[in-house]
Amino acid sequence: MNFDRRNFFKTVCVAGATLAVGNSFGAVKPDKNTIEFQGVLYDSTRCLGCLACERVCAKAHELPEPKDELKAGVIRKTSEKQRSVINNYVTSKGEVFVKKQCMHCNEPACAAACLTQAMYKTKEGPVVWRGNKCMGCRFCMVSCPFDVPKFEYHSANPKIEKCDMCYDRIKAGKIPACAEACPGDALTFGTRRELIAEARKRIFENPKDYVNEIWGEQVAGGTGWLYLSSAPFNEVGFNTKLQNSSYPELSKGFLYTVPSVFVLLPPLLLGIHEATKNRNHSNDEENE
């Protein structure tokens, strides 16, 4: 089923992509050897609110099954026991179901922040947490603009819980559990390039159903999880004030200056030391 879908995409999207993407990106063609980011496209208009994705996710990651029910307007959050959550938002366009989990940013703040590389951006796209390296400093939590990583505050050996796009399943050739389980086809797995093309296609074909924006195309420098919504994104729990450039860029200025300071400051100090040496030592030096 998946392969048919993918082949179908490839034929349709090459045409659509060349139109939509070709102009802006010029003649950049992906090298056959370069691994491209993969991601998931979530279409809220297709979501039934059945919570199958939540149950499958909990099962696949040995977490307790969520027991509470969806209620309109009541916001549920991800936690150290739940990696993915569906909420029922009351918006100007009626009730909209939206799934929330890690956005798998192109340039993740958490991976840039992690001093042990426990938070790691894989070449295939998913951002994973590698527990053997983590020291529990929670700097990733401070840096993530989406507040995604959740910490086990009540464990003696705490871990960080967040969606990892079922990375081990992807490596084994399968697709994420939620994408596989979704009965309404709300979740589509593919390369980011293909998904953006598909999303654009859907907006183009049904402009009345969608807000004319793919959330995740540009926010935080682009994310691996993309969203289509019928209601404006700030009404469905997204912070639209986030910047469109990546968050690690914010600390780039400081980190790029560090080597220069390291190289320039010691000679400067040595120079001042030499220059002031004779002030008190002119008598001592002749006696040497």
Place this chain on the structure above:
Amino acid sequence: MDGFTYHNIFETKGIEYLAIIAFFAILIPFWIVLNRQVRMTKQLQKRLGILTANMLKIPQGIFFSKNHMWTHLDSKGIAKVGADDLLMHLTGKVKFSKLRKPGEIVQKEDLLAVINHNEKQLKIVSPISGEIISANQILQENPEILNDDPYQKGWMYKIKPSRWIAETSTCYIAEEATGWSVKELERFKDFLATSVERYTPDPSNIILQDGGELIDHTLSELPDEVWQDFQHSFLGTKPKYPHFRGLEKSGYEPEYF
């Protein structure tokens, strides 16, 4: 940064930090080598006996008069006088003969003593006026103290000054003294250039090292005429000592006390 493939803006940071560690590792020996050069040159200079300004001892807080005498007032109001380090470096090892007794009154630039190297003499005049309190006895037996420690053990006379402030106002002190010494060495080189031509057959290897630097104890191998020239032209001393003035020309030699 196309948004579809892996791109790390901090890719080179690891190598940069390693380069910084290498930088520090190289900086330490680099700095040591840079400094060692300088220190070695100084030691070389001393060993070869080259006389340069930064070899001179110039203690702060002591007054220097134009004829290279120093004076220092102690807490009890008694001044010590002596010859400065530059003068002693120029003359080399000398014998000291004092000419004054305690109780005598001297004026500024009066003759106090004579130092001599074999037949060559240099008159020592007083930088201040006052009453002679005592003379330094150890200089009779151990005149080399004048070269080794001209400012402390090598004091020549203790004088009770009568016009301290007025007379020391024309003296050099502290940083001025340092700058003045440097200039005096240059002036001495010029003096030598003219004086020595007249009196020595082959001046260059007696006075100057390669590079035009003076050798230490410059005057010691030079003839008496250069010493006299040094006294009159360079130091500018015309000592005022009424009794001896006439005797100078007749080559009178004072007795050793």
Place this chain on the structure above:
Amino acid sequence: MNKQAQTIAKDNDGGSIFKFILSELKPKGRILTPFNIIAIPIILLGIVLIVIRFVNGIGSITNLSQDTPWGLWIGFDVVTGVAFAGGAYVLTFMVYILKMEKYRSIVRVTVLNGFLAYLFYAGALLLDLGRPWNVVNPIIGNSFGTSSVLFLVAWHFLLYMIAELIEFSPAIAEWLGTRRARKVLAGLTMGAVIFGITLSTLHQSGLGALFLMAKDKIHPLWYSEFIPIMFLVSSVFAGLSMVIFEGSISHKVFFNQISEKNHKAQSGILQGLAKICAGAMFAYFFLQLLVFIHSKNWDLLNTPMGYWFLFEMIGFVLVPMLLYLYSYRTRNIFLIRLAAILTMLGIILNRLNISVIGFKWDAPVHYYPSWMEIVVTLTVIFTEILIFRWIINRMPVLRDSPAWVEEEH
């Protein structure tokens, strides 16, 4: 404190080092001093809480949440504590590089304070980590997260502690009577000082750079891309104010160790430090003004957080700056000390505003530290003071070095 009862310690001279250290481990003087009476119960309680923390997880004794992962331990113990330890790098710069001999008598105690501060605040950091045993990972290479500002800060802490230990080690060598070791260590001082100043510059600003990625979470009046520079400049007067504060206390407590000459020099030193602080705070205030103009946050001033911002800037930067200026001009030692305390409160306020109070200031539930977090913080501080006192009472830090040390300066 009973001044007469404390005898001045003697250094080891030629005796066996092992026996000497054993004899020095015994407590000197009274056990039941006022400080001990307050500190020891708190330390014991703190140890109990720390055990609970390791058994049941951080959440069992703190109020940290998924929205506010950093609280008092990071915001106060680590970030503010390191700012106060900045006196060490400023003072070593002044004495060893600029050759301001006037301050040489307080360099050793300041370096000791800096070393102990970093040691204990690194310890407090270990308590805050979820998996402290993995703290060796960024050091041994599992893996080197070179893209992280925290990686830089962590390494700098380690290297700086080593540099400060080298700077302080001549005192230990003098105490143990090892003359050759002292000579070798004294030769390393200049290198350690230069290394230490470079490291300090980078990690004081680095602590500020930690918050750069949290752009949307910190209140705009405190967040700017200039946070690292502000942290660096404020660490100068934070450190010096701590030197004034701690120096005033040590001077009274360890009165009979300090030589006559150093007693007389005390007020001159305080005045000099006050002058430097006034200058640094003047620059810092205008830096803040510049950044404020640059961010165009004028309308934010008329909000509760705006008033809080003005309270911090005017009440705890401008006022102590003027107080330092006035007390320097009038040679008023009491006012200098008052200005130091105000400045230190201002630094605590500033660091907490950025890391805790201004962090997610618009969240529905605000973070505040639990009493247990406060007790653990006090445990760390009191233990540090106890170690400090132990060292001062034995090693030649405040008192003069043993006679065999030739003054090479």
